[in-house]
Amino acid sequence: MRRRWIKQTGVVGLMSLTACYSGLGDSLGENAGGDAGLDDGDDDGDDGDDGNEGGEDPAQLCSDSDIGATSLRRLTASQYKHTIGDLLGLDGDYAAGFAADERAGAFKSNGSASVGELQVEQYLDAAESVALDATADLDTLLSCDGALGDPCAEDFLADFAQRAFRRPLTPVEFAGVVAVYRTGKDASEGSVQDGLRVAISAVLQSPYFLYHVEFGVPGEADSRVALDGYELASRLSYFLWDSMPDGALFEAVATGSLEDVEGISAEVERMLASPKAKETVASFHEQWLGVDELETSEKNAELFPEYDVALAASMRADVAAFANWVISEQDGRLETLLTANVTLSEDPQLLALYGVELPPGHVSGTPIELPAGERAGLLTMAGVMAKHAHPDATSPILRGVMLRQDILCTQLPPPPPEVDNVPPSPDPNATTREQFAQHTADPACAGCHQLIDPLGFAMESYDAIGAFRTTENGKPIDNSGEVIGADISGTFNGGVELSALLTDSASVQQCVSRQWFRYALGRIESPDDACAIEGIHEAFEAADFDVRVLLRAIVLSSAFRFRKGAV
Numbered sequence: 001m002r003r004r005w006i007k008q009t010g011v012v013g014l015m016s017l018t019a020c021y022s023g024l025g026d027s028l029g030e031n032a033g034g035d036a037g038l039d040d041g042d043d044d045g046d047d048g049d050d051g052n053e054g055g056e057d058p059a060q061l062c063s064d065s066d067i068g069a070t071s072l073r074r075l076t077a078s079q080y081k082h083t084i085g086d087l088l089g090l091d092g093d094y095a096a097g098f099a100a101d102e103r104a105g106a107f108k109s110n111g112s113a114s115v116g117e118l119q120v121e122q123y124l125d126a127a128e129s130v131a132l133d134a135t136a137d138l139d140t141l142l143s144c145d146g147a148l149g150d151p152c153a154e155d156f157l158a159d160f161a162q163r164a165f166r167r168p169l170t171p172v173e174f175a176g177v178v179a180v181y182r183t184g185k186d187a188s189e190g191s192v193q194d195g196l197r198v199a200i201s202a203v204l205q206s207p208y209f210l211y212h213v214e215f216g217v218p219g220e221a222d223s224r225v226a227l228d229g230y231e232l233a234s235r236l237s238y239f240l241w242d243s244m245p246d247g248a249l250f251e252a253v254a255t256g257s258l259e260d261v262e263g264i265s266a267e268v269e270r271m272l273a274s275p276k277a278k279e280t281v282a283s284f285h286e287q288w289l290g291v292d293e294l295e296t297s298e299k300n301a302e303l304f305p306e307y308d309v310a311l312a313a314s315m316r317a318d319v320a321a322f323a324n325w326v327i328s329e330q331d332g333r334l335e336t337l338l339t340a341n342v343t344l345s346e347d348p349q350l351l352a353l354y355g356v357e358l359p360p361g362h363v364s365g366t367p368i369e370l371p372a373g374e375r376a377g378l379l380t381m382a383g384v385m386a387k388h389a390h391p392d393a394t395s396p397i398l399r400g401v402m403l404r405q406d407i408l409c410t411q412l413p414p415p416p417p418e419v420d421n422v423p424p425s426p427d428p429n430a431t432t433r434e435q436f437a438q439h440t441a442d443p444a445c446a447g448c449h450q451l452i453d454p455l456g457f458a459m460e461s462y463d464a465i466g467a468f469r470t471t472e473n474g475k476p477i478d479n480s481g482e483v484i485g486a487d488i489s490g491t492f493n494g495g496v497e498l499s500a501l502l503t504d505s506a507s508v509q510q511c512v513s514r515q516w517f518r519y520a521l522g523r524i525e526s527p528d529d530a531c532a533i534e535g536i537h538e539a540f541e542a543a544d545f546d547v548r549v550l551l552r553a554i555v556l557s558s559a560f561r562f563r564k565g566a567v
Contacts, residue, residue, distance in 0.1 A: 315383030382466030396456030
């Protein structure tokens with residue numbers, strides 16, 4: 001009965017969820033984003049100024065036409081999980097049953113498809129589970145005395161709903177939340193606990209909780225609209241922390257600290273110093289390199305008996321720990337990410353695959369040097385090689401496509417429809433390179449495969465689970481190659497030499513800028529973003545390709561601080 005009541009009231013309006021801005025006015029009140037909040041809205045920084053013109057920066061503001069359109073995005077599963085944790089102090093994975101997130105390029109975004117009936121049910125189930133767990137102990141949930149009844153409950157809801165919506169509520173919206181609470185309370189014979197449970201569940205099903213809603217500063221021109229302080233704080237928080245703003249960020253909005261370059265930069269520095277930023281650095285690199293779902297990659301148990309879910313998890317964690325070590329503890333430079341010959345893993349099974357052991361007297365968190373000439377940074381890590389391989393063999397094609405598309409940002413066309421793209425079965429009498437030689441010999445394949453195969457062949461020294469090898473089927477590995485169709489040229493032998501070559505590529509450096517831009521905004525860049533991206537990359541280049549400077553430049557860019565077009 002409670003489930004049907006929540007769905008039919010129209011208070012939450014969840015059934016109107018779509019991947020556009022239409023229909024949001026029906027949810028928990030009207031005039032969303034207005035200036036009449038519970039805290040009177042006078043200090044929210046929305047004074048009609050875009051608040052973004054003060055102070056010049058290498059990631060300078062561009063002309064009105066130079067901002068790509070950002071769609072209305074739903075929270076990803078990880079954003080939902082982290083937000084519930086920060087909002088209510090619950091550590092359960094309430095998003096575990098959600099449908100798979102959509103992706104923008106390599107990155108999870110949820111910015112295009114509409115929400116179907118199944119997803120509505122999933123959000124309903126999650127909201128009810130969260131509300132049930134949150135209200136299990138009112139002494140923990142409430143900062144006031146629950147025995148006070150409605151006044152205490154409404155004080156909690158005033159704070160909770162503002163933080164859940166990431167902005168002040170209008171009086172009408174808050175009245176709607178209170179009405180839901182009172183209806184739930186009355187339906188259970190006056191139970192404050194049940195009233196709060198129903199109200200929490202309703203708020204968590206609102207589009208204003210589930211979506212990144214960005215109306216912008218009232219009165220701005222339609223061609224380029226500045227985000228208001230709360231919207232900018234949310235963009236900043238979900239970019240750097242994958243979660244909602246904390247109290248200090250809300251305070252920065254209230255005091256106007258996010259109205260200029262200096263204030264925004266100070267918040268970026270504060271947030272990057274937080275442990276929460278480590279999860280963002282990890283998530284970016286895991287998604288970018290494709291290892292975020294490595295545990296689901298199957299390998300032939302007869303050929304690779306040592307490979308299991310635990311080893312796959314260690315490989316993924318290895319990528320995350322290495323990226324965080326470079327960005328948080330070392331120089332943060334792209335060159336170090338692509339060339340450092342160390343692992344941070346302490347898993348004996350993964351270390352054995354790397355051919356090393358935990359050194360005597362090892363201090364946790366200290367990098368372990370890997371055998372010389374075998375590894376160089378992210379691209380040769382075992383997890384990356386294992387992900388871009390077949391269950392029973394390596395794949396120069398998968399690895400070459402990953403390097404060409406995700407590292408060089410070269411968009412490859414799909415194979416011709418008449419081409420058989422089923423990989424050959426492993427041949428015990430030939431190397432993988434010999435089996436794939438037909439690609440460059442066949443005119444129908446050569447055009448693309450001359451761009452792909454030489455890069456993939458460089459990684460043939462790593463087997464299907466990423467272990468280093470020098471022979472295959474008794475024959476020496478030929479890992480020589482040549483970079484074709486890029487801003488760099490030259491021959492190389494193996495992944496170590498290729499990684500060093502790619503480090504000096506302007507295409508790679510610019511691609512990294514673009515990949516972080518896509519991650520930050522949840523969309524692929526458009527021609528309208530050209531000016532913003534140029535400014536971002538100039539700041540990255542001027543800092544000798546320090547990723548920390550790149551993140552700050554993205555936040556300060558016009559593409560991040562404004563939105564394009566009318567709601």
